[in-house]
Amino acid sequence: MDRYIRITDRDSILTARRAAREEGLLIGGTSGTALAAALRLAEELDESHTVVVIIPDSGRNYLSTYFDDEWLTSAGFSDPAEPALSVGSLLPGPAAGVPILPAGLTVGEAIQELVRRGADCSLPAFLALDRGTSFGTVHPREVSAAVTLRSLAAAVESNPRAAFSPAAQQGEPFASVGIGTAVADLAQHPGQLLAVLVDGRIAATARQPFAGPDRSQEPAASGGII
Incomplete structure (x- = not known):
């Protein structure tokens, strides 16, 4: 192998959709990856070069996902379509990521780690x-669970033995x-913690701003990037 892209x-995904839209080719995600890499490579070459790319899968199994x-x-x-009315408008800044803890930590270990990081007591870690x-x-x-320093500390205050139980509980x-x-x-x-997805991955958190079905109120940011 001389190079990977x-x-x-x-x-x-967008390249697979483009192939269907422009070329009438119903290809899958792996094929979209291969084609996207070939197109990127082709941008560096001139007309004297020919690029051959293998299309290994069909898009038939992705009709309800990538093509929906x-x-x-x-x-x-x-x-x-309307950024000001989207979940992104609830965030105070770019969706850059969230705090992550190892899934196997106990409550006590998770508390120690969050305190070491200087974590806000009310913002969740995954x-x-x-x-x-x-x-x-x-x-x-x-992800096995989302926890906050406040919820973990409350569990230990209520039952000291909880410090030795899995934090995911x-x-x-x-x-x-x-x-x-x-x-x-x-x-x-309503009021639920929202794990905000960017390209299929949790990249920020927010809180659902509505207390009920009344949608006449302006949404207010109540969570966001951690």
């Missing part, structure tokens, strides 16, 4: 597969929503 999930506009929005792969990262984006499937329910999702569509999650 790194392609993001977003580029893979609603799914793209829910997973944070599409840009909002217990996830340990990849040696303390801050960044994380795939929802790798003190997790707060959360809903994963794409950053381009319309705020008006969040009425089903």
